[in-house]
Amino acid sequence: MEFTLPLSLAVIGSLLADCLAHPRRSGLRQEAGLWLTALSSMVAFGLFLALSGDTLLAALTALALQVLLVVSSNAKLRILGEPLHFSDLALFFAVFQHPQFYFSALSIWQKIVGLAVLASLIAAFVWRFDTSVAIHLGGATIAVIGIMAIALSLRLPAFRKLAARPDAEGDVAKLGLVPTLLLYWLRWRGTPPQTLRSAEPHAATVANEAEIVIAIQCESFADPVELFGDRKYALPALESARLQAAQWGNLLVSGFGAYTMRTEYGVLFGREEEALGFCRYDPFLTAAREAEWALPHRLGTGAWRSLFVHPHDMRFYNRHAIMPAAGFAELVSEDAFAPPLPGEGRYVTDKAVADKILQLAQAAEERRFIYAVTIENHGPWSVDGALEDDSLLNQYLRRVQASDAMLGQLLDGLAALRRPAVLAFFGDHRPSIPGLSQPGGPRHTPYVILKLDRNGDLVPGTNAREDITPAQLHRAILGMV
16 A cells, blocks of 8 residues: 555645745744644544545645634634634634634625535545545555654753743744644643642731622723723723722733733632743633632631622533532523523623622621623624614624613612622723734733622722733732722
């Protein structure tokens, strides 16, 4: 049996396809990157050959996989400002568990083409399947040789120096996409659990003895005046809150248009991204082992009852396991909310979330910490009951105005409770809206922290403006309690 020609096709084709992956630099990738790309395509060819028994089909499928990765990474870079990360592949099954987050962004013809390609691929494997045991074993042997060659190469000093620090854009430009995915995954796996000092529960002072603490992580919440450069889009509740806040400013989030969990992790666990190393791209993958750093534990699980509110499937980002470990006594998920009404969109509204939060806040005399993650303003905005011929701008503005109304509703509701309270309200990331809000510029979102006394009045403070990271917001919230 002859493997040389189809294997060469897979390897050369993959190297050429990788040349199209962005970011790019002038000239070729580094030799180490080219070598790892070639070996990776060899492994893919061997695996597909072991599966199908057809050399041409294995070569074409291995090449198609490389092209798919490059196209996906370039699209992500264009929309979100980042290339494909190894941690993105952990969300593969989430694509099918929560298709509305992904497939709804595709047009009808894109879905049709995708289904046609998938059907053709399955048909090709059935049609070209070879029952010869020898050729399947040959494919497995090629894959094993490729894996061994990669493993041996990575032990060499020149390869051990590659991707020593997180710099995805720079490493894709130097090494190529697949080598960066592989090396970052290995660096992530090799990151030892942090030896953390025991995070002592925060001791409240008499002056700061709050009884209710609410943190609202608002989906795609950004100041439309900054986004679109027009004062007529000013949000009244946000403007008022900034004037009365104990602290306010820009939240320096790292993600654009996505990566809610990075902001969520920073605020809840209080660790800066620089300290996370290769775990920074999806800190929720390792968050459970750092549970003692989470706000509920810092506040004290004996002194406070902590509730996590998110009107969506808690299995997304593994919240169903992470949040109980982080000290949340109760998870309030989509089952606690009525489905949105016609015209409200596909997601639970921010008003409904605010109603639930206020209900939970007044349900007991115990101290309560409520962390809520909203979802109404989740894109894409081209559907969700939009009016015919409505613009993306108007669709986003309606939803960000609903988020702003939520801020006002919560302040009024907390004032009516007449209990000392702290409210932190912030955006998780800016929206990615083609032609309107795109990567490449500032990424910050607004945040405000407000304090109320036993009379329901806002506590006058320094009204300090501080531009901070999500981890610094974690510490700011503790400082207000």
